[in-house]
Amino acid sequence: MSEIAVVAISIAKPGDEEKLREAVEGIVEPTRKERGALQYDLHRDVKEPRRFVFFERWESEEALAAHAKSAHIAAYKQASADWIEHAEIRVLTKIK
Template sequence: MSEISVVAVNVAKAGKEDELAALLSGLIAPTANDAGMIRYELHRDLDDPGIFVFHEIWESRKALDAHLSTEHIARYRQLSPDLVERKELFITAKIG
């Protein structure tokens, strides 16, 4: 199977931007140890500091699914409802 690309957008609730930034930044170090991770980058919108975008590349869907089952992602899921107004997730496969 080809590489899997993920774009995950998190929009902070008003006044929760810094807390969400800390929560999302805290995912970077543990994810570096997740098998099959090629790229895992967190970006913040230049015009709206409440918008955060992860750009991820995984070796396979199996590697991504394993990442989504980790303790650090479970912690994010537990804490994010108080911080996130809106989420969008795009999962695509590399063509060619």
């Protein structure tokens, strides 16, 4: 089992920043309670407030896969689909 990191970025459509903020804030606590979640921190870009960034650490790729299939993530994706202009997820391994 190898720890992995994730950087997940979501950019709200103009005018939908606060809707997206509420949605991303709503998934923080349930995710932190998931098995295998080591870190799940939400940030908002200071210079570009439409950009929300998660820094995540997971025990394994399996834990991340289970997270992706969780009910609260499915509900988040459905609710926020119309508010997101761009989303990007990068899965990383630490090399040093």
